[in-house]
Amino acid sequence: MKASNGVRELLAARRTGHSLDAQFYTSQEIFDLDMEAIFGRHWIYVGVEPDIPEPGDYFTVKLGRASVVVLRNDDMELRAFHNVCRHRGAQLCNAHKGSVGNLVCPYHQWTYDLSGKLIYAEHMGEDFDPSGRGLKRVHVESVAGLIFVCLAENPPEDFARMRETMARYIGPHQLADCKIAVQDEIVEAGNWKLVMENNRECYHCVSNHPELTISLYEYGFGYQPSPSNIEQVQAFRDLTEREHARWEAAGLKSAEIDELDSCVTGFRTKRLPLDKAGESQTMDAKVACQKLLGNFGERNLGGLSFWTQPNSWHHFMSDHIVTFTVLPIGPDQTLVRTKWLVHKDAVEGRDYDPAKLTAVWRATNQQDRELVEMSQRGVADPAYEPGPYSPYTEELVEKFANWYVGRLKAAVE
Amino acid sequence: MKASNGVRELLAARRTGHSLDAQFYTSQEIFDLDMEAIFGRHWIYVGVEPDIPEPGDYFTVKLGRASVVVLRNDDMELRAFHNVCRHRGAQLCNAHKGSVGNLVCPYHQWTYDLSGKLIYAEHMGEDFDPSGRGLKRVHVESVAGLIFVCLAENPPEDFARMRETMARYIGPHQLADCKIAVQDEIVEAGNWKLVMENNRECYHCVSNHPELTISLYEYGFGYQPSPSNIEQVQAFRDLTEREHARWEAAGLKSAEIDELDSCVTGFRTKRLPLDKAGESQTMDAKVACQKLLGNFGERNLGGLSFWTQPNSWHHFMSDHIVTFTVLPIGPDQTLVRTKWLVHKDAVEGRDYDPAKLTAVWRATNQQDRELVEMSQRGVADPAYEPGPYSPYTEELVEKFANWYVGRLKAAVE
Amino acid sequence: MKASNGVRELLAARRTGHSLDAQFYTSQEIFDLDMEAIFGRHWIYVGVEPDIPEPGDYFTVKLGRASVVVLRNDDMELRAFHNVCRHRGAQLCNAHKGSVGNLVCPYHQWTYDLSGKLIYAEHMGEDFDPSGRGLKRVHVESVAGLIFVCLAENPPEDFARMRETMARYIGPHQLADCKIAVQDEIVEAGNWKLVMENNRECYHCVSNHPELTISLYEYGFGYQPSPSNIEQVQAFRDLTEREHARWEAAGLKSAEIDELDSCVTGFRTKRLPLDKAGESQTMDAKVACQKLLGNFGERNLGGLSFWTQPNSWHHFMSDHIVTFTVLPIGPDQTLVRTKWLVHKDAVEGRDYDPAKLTAVWRATNQQDRELVEMSQRGVADPAYEPGPYSPYTEELVEKFANWYVGRLKAAVE
């Protein structure tokens, strides 16, 4: 992959334990490289199976300049294609979501079946050979209902490890039997890596997230022990141990697995106890949906978190799931898409109230948006220089930065 | 003319019979080259004589970064100038249209007469020589009332052929005796060449233009003959032959002339029969204006079409004229300006209803805008690759692409 | 400082007595150079002491991509810092103005005292050394209440000359005892140098500023003498001489000092008589505020003007002060911030009416905005070429251009 000497020098000069150089957050060249080397070669989380429950259902997603259509075929399998007609190149599916029998180009009606094969093209003459004119395939996989695509010809093979591990963790929450209750999209005026770094620490939570910290124990996200907090830190450790034992006994995988910077397909998971009522990430820490997920009989299952490199995080509770995808738009613009899922048989108004379901994360997203935007303003300032990460509360930020720099280095070498 | 090796390679690699490479639709470098080599060196359609009927009337038009003021002088001649003051460079005419005695700069009142001569400049001292400080001239010509300008010092000489040919075709419609009943401007989020290619085929008409295809025979725009349509295709050919004979007998030139890719000043014309009532491109195919153009006594004169490279098309009926100009704004933004003209003595409300006059092309323009925009989205996608043109319905698209590539090659050589 | 050969050639080719080449107004490269060489190395006017009267008061200002926070510390001294947190680089102060005890980063609460020292940073571990992690200082100085900052490590030393000279001129108006009655911000679609050039001449005043020319004698800004105006020009000279004598006798410095292109810290000042009532730059030339500034007992003190390179101008009258700062945003976008100050004890509604106070310059600013914008449109036109300055009315424009070109040359050599 082509990269200027400037970029190579920046990569070589990266100082571990410190935030990245400004250009990683501001330069168009590095953004283009990110799109090619990171979003173009890794497994990217784009949506959930309940987005497309029926045959012919599709959604489209933008990965940099590429548009991908993800669909379910008549055999209920997932398929993904580049969303570009093979005639004169019109974008094929121009809606975010829909349902089709075949994929028909709106321009001159070239028609592709759900395997991508070109099955109709008028006026093209006797000599026209439709084979080799099918839609271009994109790799697509499901992790217990979470849909990932990979634009590379040869996707990273260690995806299987994440898929199998997470199937065991997520499985009991039965994502495929959920429906999307609410979906939000916000565009943040910041580089996608600032959005990710923000997600990878809770150093900022106590002062910035009054709603989130109702149910979230701050000790769960790294804490410098000191004489004044040593008791609480220990108490949280004991609680976690007790709860893990209880959940594992009930068949719920809970122990931390962290492959954030040790795998190409980096990820991390852990089931964490919640504070107060302990049931869900809501304003009163109680379930937001009376109809529980899967076969759960109990409400107090903590929050199973799942983080992936480069672009997602997810929280699974007993009653609902919140799932986030980060989609870069430009060096200083990023789309964050949040979906709240409940059991597909839950009835709005009876079992759940969308306002209550979304209250915590809607507020938190806006707070994080402001933090990301003030970070973008700061790193774009010529006075910015990389500063030190906390060894206690920013370990996962460092892992993100390490993974990112490592993957970029691998791509440009 | 300077062009990078990348552009030269793209030009050399162009595969005939196929849509252009993505960069032709997306790169700023090629857009700048288009403005210099295509819009800076060819005859560009910018408006009609009825835009400026009286002495001192002017209009301004933007060709890339250049603004041009086109005016009628006191001898009723057309003149065109670069719209830039020779003092400190302020834009001289800051409105789209107006009427003046002299051209007075709003900044410090330097004053130019309608021949562009600087006739007043205060405070400049005894030594100041106003000669050589006149406005810079731009070539301007009228084709039977259609105004073309050329920014080049030495404009293509074959303009005369187009002017003389088209004077015979357009003449009877007496454009100079028309008035602009309605003018629309839409900005399309697509490269100007996608706007032009869209105009050069009706492969997309049947599925996308329900209003336009009321009066337009689809067979008039290229059709692959097949056992199932051979009769209709032949019937249309017979009809055209009959109508051409009738119109020519009445003094109306009708036969096709196609110099789209055989001349520097490329153009094409043909008078085509209309369907249904056969009178006009309206929702009922009947005239939209009761007062006919010129000396016409008959309503059923078909539609005389006139297409030019690189940026216009026009339809002349017995009752009204529709004329389109394409003005590039940026690699992915284009202005399309449409004017509907009727006889200058026609009275709104009595002879014509502006809503009925514009119904077909207003709808069609919006439909084409959507097609152009989905094309732009598609060709900007890294998955796009040039696809094959239909040998039946996209012949004129191919001629546009050939002309364009040829002219660009000639400019950079 | 790095500059391309193209820029060096443009600088070398500059023709004195003529407006600048187009690229100086349109190119991103030159804009970046302007921010580095001009706004990054010279004394820039950013606000007034009454913006931050109390300890802990601060305001922020954007100089290109750099944000600077200017504050008053507990010892009532001015201090300025780069507005970037030394942790992960978030922008520290995200409001335009405010009041603080310490500077606390909103992200993770790193806390700096008003000398910029890092005094608190949680979770950073035992080994963390806060020294060397303080905010980066920016030079800041007051000129009789006008605040200037300089981003350079070694600011131009001739600032002292301007400060001492102007202290004598401005002193009696006692700016520190004023309050900001009204503040306006307008964004002009033009290069900052067009904004400055516009400010440096009144060639355009008669035709464009009906409100301003109520009180402003046009003869005060350069005029070509001619048989028809020789009497008025002489009358204005005599008036100025008489008034200067009267004002100097009353202890008010009035004589012209012009160091616009003879100093690195270029400036010019002069007290000019006003027309009509002669008191103030208002719609009736009478004072807009009944409470006079300083210890003034008389209203007719003319207008003391103060112009600086590269970005400000100011008018001091007996009753109020108007002060302007020009802040470049991009090659074709500039912020102009205007403040109207009156005595701090003046009471709105009793002593002054904000609408009357601002009427002249609000109108004038909008007129100048239009002139700047039509200039930007013109110089961006490929047909633009530098034109001649008037030797009578554009002398100060020439001095601005000379100063600018000289300073840029010095920086890139």
Ligand code: FES
């Ligand atoms: S572009 Fe899709 S059918 Fe023509």
Ligand code: FES
């Ligand atoms: S710029 Fe036109 S008169 Fe000065």
Ligand code: FES
């Ligand atoms: S960025 Fe300021 S405290 Fe973290």
Ligand SMILES: [Fe+3]
């Ligand atoms: Fe957060």
Ligand SMILES: [Fe+3]
């Ligand atoms: Fe069309």
Ligand SMILES: [Fe+3]
């Ligand atoms: Fe002005």
